Amino acid sequence: MHLPDLKEDCSRCAALCCLAYPFAPHEDFGLAKAQDTPCPNLCKDFRCSIHTDLAAKGFGGCVAYSCAGAGQRVTQELFDGDTWRDDPDLLTHMTYALRVLRPIHEALLVLQEVSALQLPAGLQARRRELTQALCPEDPDSVWDFEEDSVQDALAAVPDFVENIAPFAQGRS
Numbered sequence: 001m002h003l004p005d006l007k008e009d010c011s012r013c014a015a016l017c018c019l020a021y022p023f024a025p026h027e028d029f030g031l032a033k034a035q036d037t038p039c040p041n042l043c044k045d046f047r048c049s050i051h052t053d054l055a056a057k058g059f060g061g062c063v064a065y066s067c068a069g070a071g072q073r074v075t076q077e078l079f080d081g082d083t084w085r086d087d088p089d090l091l092t093h094m095t096y097a098l099r100v101l102r103p104i105h106e107a108l109l110v111l112q113e114v115s116a117l118q119l120p121a122g123l124q125a126r127r128r129e130l131t132q133a134l135c136p137e138d139p140d141s142v143w144d145f146e147e148d149s150v151q152d153a154l155a156a157v158p159d160f161v162e163n164i165a166p167f168a169q170g171r172s
């Protein structure tokens, strides 16, 4: 099983989070924009023109956002380093893939953090089982992450987290 990098590396991404989601000003974004539309603050080189001033300009949501490594994985592994700037036809495919992979990476991050807990053997086995199911073998398209085996495991993570909650109490 190959556990992907679960920390974002924006230098290896095509700024996918700056396109993929709709913004509404009341949601801690300083402007409104539609899904699959580049933020007007995004530069041609995928940098943010207000990066050093995000919170002050009303973009606290950008400061808080994490893709848990899904962005660079979509760009590098599923699209071989190609970008929507090079080929605009890729834009909606890449943003769709980010929206599929991000919750999977967030779930993997939770399961990784849980591994530090003293859990009964059955729950540790379940943690490994879910982690494995969320890591399909040699994925090369978003379809690999939409398989029932992956999506069923993703849907099972909240119940698993509820089950391990008593073992997490007292830790901080």
Ligand code: SF4
Pocket: 008, 009, 010, 011, 013, 014, 015, 016, 017, 018, 065, 066, 067, 068, 069, 070, 071, 072, 098
């Ligand atoms: S999608 Fe993730 S890796 Fe890509 S720019 Fe956004 S935070 Fe960075």
Ligand code: SF4
Pocket: 017, 018, 019, 039, 040, 041, 042, 043, 047, 048, 049, 050, 051, 059, 062
């Ligand atoms: S403000 Fe900057 S970080 Fe936030 S979406 Fe726009 S370009 Fe991306």
